[in-house]
Amino acid sequence: xxxxxSHVAEDSKARxxxxxxxxxxxxxxxxxxxxxxxxxxxxxxxxxEDLGINLILGNTYHLYLRPGLETVAEAGGxxxxxxxxxxxxxxxxGFQVFSLAPFRKIEEGGVRFRSHIDxxxxxxxxxxxxxxxxxxxxxxxxxxxxxxxxxxxxxxxxEALVITSDWARKSRDEWLKLKENGIGELFGIVQGNFYxxxxxxxxxxxxxxxxxxxxxxxxxxxxxxSIFREILAHSAGLLPVEKPHYLMGIGTPEYIFEAVENxxxxxxxxxxxxxxxxxxxxxxxxxxxxxxxxxTRDFQPIDVDCDCRMCRKxxxxxxxxxxxxxEILAPMITTYHNLYFIQNLxxxxxxxxxxxxxxxxKKEFFGRYQSNRKHxx
Amino acid sequence: xxxxxSHVAEDSKARxxxxxxxxxxxxxxxxxxxxxxxxxxxxxxxxxEDLGINLILGNTYHLYLRPGLETVAEAGGxxxxxxxxxxxxxxxxGFQVFSLAPFRKIEEGGVRFRSHIDxxxxxxxxxxxxxxxxxxxxxxxxxxxxxxxxxxxxxxxxEALVITSDWARKSRDEWLKLKENGIGELFGIVQGNFYxxxxxxxxxxxxxxxxxxxxxxxxxxxxxxSIFREILAHSAGLLPVEKPHYLMGIGTPEYIFEAVENxxxxxxxxxxxxxxxxxxxxxxxxxxxxxxxxxTRDFQPIDVDCDCRMCRKxxxxxxxxxxxxxEILAPMITTYHNLYFIQNLxxxxxxxxxxxxxxxxKKEFFGRYQSNRKHxx
Numbered sequence: 001x002x003x004x005x006s007h008v009a010e011d012s013k014a015r016x017x018x019x020x021x022x023x024x025x026x027x028x029x030x031x032x033x034x035x036x037x038x039x040x041x042x043x044x045x046x047x048x049e050d051l052g053i054n055l056i057l058g059n060t061y062h063l064y065l066r067p068g069l070e071t072v073a074e075a076g077g078x079x080x081x082x083x084x085x086x087x088x089x090x091x092x093x094g095f096q097v098f099s100l101a102p103f104r105k106i107e108e109g110g111v112r113f114r115s116h117i118d119x120x121x122x123x124x125x126x127x128x129x130x131x132x133x134x135x136x137x138x139x140x141x142x143x144x145x146x147x148x149x150x151x152x153x154x155x156x157x158x159e160a161l162v163i164t165s166d167w168a169r170k171s172r173d174e175w176l177k178l179k180e181n182g183i184g185e186l187f188g189i190v191q192g193n194f195y196x197x198x199x200x201x202x203x204x205x206x207x208x209x210x211x212x213x214x215x216x217x218x219x220x221x222x223x224x225x226s227i228f229r230e231i232l233a234h235s236a237g238l239l240p241v242e243k244p245h246y247l248m249g250i251g252t253p254e255y256i257f258e259a260v261e262n263x264x265x266x267x268x269x270x271x272x273x274x275x276x277x278x279x280x281x282x283x284x285x286x287x288x289x290x291x292x293x294x295x296t297r298d299f300q301p302i303d304v305d306c307d308c309r310m311c312r313k314x315x316x317x318x319x320x321x322x323x324x325x326x327e328i329l330a331p332m333i334t335t336y337h338n339l340y341f342i343q344n345l346x347x348x349x350x351x352x353x354x355x356x357x358x359x360x361x362k363k364e365f366f367g368r369y370q371s372n373r374k375h376x377x
Numbered sequence: 378x379x380x381x382x383s384h385v386a387e388d389s390k391a392r393x394x395x396x397x398x399x400x401x402x403x404x405x406x407x408x409x410x411x412x413x414x415x416x417x418x419x420x421x422x423x424x425x426e427d428l429g430i431n432l433i434l435g436n437t438y439h440l441y442l443r444p445g446l447e448t449v450a451e452a453g454g455x456x457x458x459x460x461x462x463x464x465x466x467x468x469x470x471g472f473q474v475f476s477l478a479p480f481r482k483i484e485e486g487g488v489r490f491r492s493h494i495d496x497x498x499x500x501x502x503x504x505x506x507x508x509x510x511x512x513x514x515x516x517x518x519x520x521x522x523x524x525x526x527x528x529x530x531x532x533x534x535x536e537a538l539v540i541t542s543d544w545a546r547k548s549r550d551e552w553l554k555l556k557e558n559g560i561g562e563l564f565g566i567v568q569g570n571f572y573x574x575x576x577x578x579x580x581x582x583x584x585x586x587x588x589x590x591x592x593x594x595x596x597x598x599x600x601x602x603s604i605f606r607e608i609l610a611h612s613a614g615l616l617p618v619e620k621p622h623y624l625m626g627i628g629t630p631e632y633i634f635e636a637v638e639n640x641x642x643x644x645x646x647x648x649x650x651x652x653x654x655x656x657x658x659x660x661x662x663x664x665x666x667x668x669x670x671x672x673t674r675d676f677q678p679i680d681v682d683c684d685c686r687m688c689r690k691x692x693x694x695x696x697x698x699x700x701x702x703x704e705i706l707a708p709m710i711t712t713y714h715n716l717y718f719i720q721n722l723x724x725x726x727x728x729x730x731x732x733x734x735x736x737x738x739k740k741e742f743f744g745r746y747q748s749n750r751k752h753x754x
Contacts, residue, residue: 044709044710075694083691297447299452309423313422313460314460318460320444322416325443328418328419332705
């Protein structure tokens with residue numbers, strides 16, 4: 001059994017679960033750090049393990065282009081290539097084809113595009129993307145999809161949806177074929193832009209495929225938070241309750257709490273690691289920017305309420321100095337801290353759910369956490 | 378007693394010693410990693426300690442400009458600011474004033490220059506530089522000096538030498554004044570360009586000051602290896618035998634063996650950490666460049682004969698992928714390995730000296746180590 005729900009909160013749709021994957025069990029709700037190219041940026045694998053992280057993301061589009069599937073295959077799969085023996089979910093790269101490639105064209109059976117690295121032409125089909133993830137040895141596979149931007153017409157959103165559903169079916173068929181020789185779990189990706197009825201249709205068509213898990217895609221792409229909430233609540237409520245629910249591309253406390261409250265189990269986002277490279281850290285009071293002058297002689301730890309290895313050692317003043325000097329040690333320290341902060345938050349959320357105190361924990365958290373980034377300390 | 382010599386080799390001038398400093402004892406010959414701005418680039422302090430490193434370099438010129446002495450003073454000194462409780466030697470910054478500053482002028486009592494960061498004007502005198510290092514809390518202090526380039530006239534080299542000797546005397550006087558309240562050990566820096574008689578004069582004038590240790594500066598600045606050897610052998614032979622001998626700015630096996638053979642005890646260089654950021658690693662066969670195509674599917678460790686944490690885990694193919702993708706993990710892994718390689722080499726050198734087998738160990742080492750960088754594997 002892939003997913004077992006151990007507790008459903010009394011105060012919301014939040015739930016505790018365990019995802020049983022090939023490389024170990026994952027307690028949910030869980031945040032998955034993003035390791036696009038086979039490395040979560042600026043952190044050692046050993047430190048990811050120290051942080052209790054047992055599921056990270058890779059990206060099929062990126063890894064297909066570099067280092068290429070042949071190299072990964074020769075290494076014995078992605079786990080062995082990057083030396084990570086916990087779980088890996090690989091995104092299909094649908095999102096990347098449509099956001100990074102300098103040219104792409106939907107054509108019979110798939111998408112033709114030019115590499116953002118060297119301009120070379122490539123074609124991906126849903127079948128090829130499943131096969132690629134079989135080669136990578138992913139524990140969770142995502143099908144090729146079309147993620148549309150906010151503000152497009154319903155007609156265009158529908159066109160993308162029809163193709164996405166078609167690709168999902170083809171992905172499922174290919175996955176079933178390959179399943180005999182061992183393969184990870186294939187999730188479906190709900191699309192439908194910001195149209196409620198298209199979201200419904202997408203879910204309906206995916207549910208018919210009876211996939212091991214379901215992801216909501218195409219949210220947190222620039223829309224207002226209120227719209228995000230509305231679509232999320234609506235879509236999440238329609239997902240098969242017993243399957244794992246993955247909300248793609250979110251990773252701030254605001255979005256994580258909202259997702260958990262709506263019964264979502266998995267999330268991923270570059271945010272915690274990206275802001276670390278941009279001189280920003282999570283704290284229990286909100287985001288801290290090392291670019292702010294006031295940190296020059298602030299000898300407090302990054303987050304006064306954090307007991308991570310970095311907060312027990314380094315000061316804000318030192319971090320500011322390192323960032324100003326463009327020293328690599330700066331993102332190394334802050335990446336570790338930011339992932340610790342999110343891991344710790346997820347552990348507290350899981351504990352609050354099991355105590356039926358999720359909503360009160362949320363209020364307590366935001367009583368201190370200043371959401372507005374303009375107010376960063 | 379600052380320095381005790383425990384063994385002198387029978388086959389060369391190489392010697393084993395122990396440097397007793399305020400933040401612990403250092404076995405010599407020792408290599409000191411460079412941490413110009415208060416961080417050895419791309420490595421955690423904890424990992425430096427794991428590597429058995431107990432003496433690193435800082436740079437007074439750089440730290441004076443950024444973060445500034447006031448900030449470091451408020452933190453309680455450089456050790457506390459950077460959270461490193463082993464030893465720190467700070468270079469004076471003489472070399473940097475003359476190589477980095479966009480303008481500098483020797484004037485009465487010191488040097489006036491513009492910052493390479495923001496163009497602001499500053500003046501440093503030998504006294505100020507000693508005071509700065511007192512504020513930093515350096516375990517070993519270096520006096521302000523003038524490091525001249527290869528190829529200048531004897532007249533110019535003499536002028537620089539006269540000023541360097543004058544500054545050394547003023548540094549010594551200031552250091553003696555501050556000594557009552559506790560201060561690290563002040564070394565003298567031998568200059569004199571590539572003129573034997575000027576080197577002799579420099580050493581003579583410094584020895585008269587009876588400083589705790591002596592450094593040879595102005596070598597490995599672009600001259601041929603044969604000239605380096607000649608000047609080194611000559612200068613090293615004139616240093617007071619019982620004092621610690623520091624050869625500034627060298628950090629490759631070729632130069633380290635040469636220095637040790639001539640009775641030098643300490644060395645520093647950005648080389649091992651800088652090449653790690655430029656996709657190069659030390660191996661027992663010579664330098665390995667991850668830029669070379671042949672490493673694409675080479676799943677061997679960085680160095681097949683290394684048992685460091687990184688070599689036990691990561692492959693050349695993965696490293697090449699990380700470097701091509703400009704991932705921060707690449708210099709993180711290679712910096713650790715390169716420093717391990719040099720630390721391990723120094724340990725073997727110390728052991729060979731004590732067994733009177735230094736020269737045979739040197740032959741054995743270069744029997745495998747390919748010095749020519751063009752032949753990197």
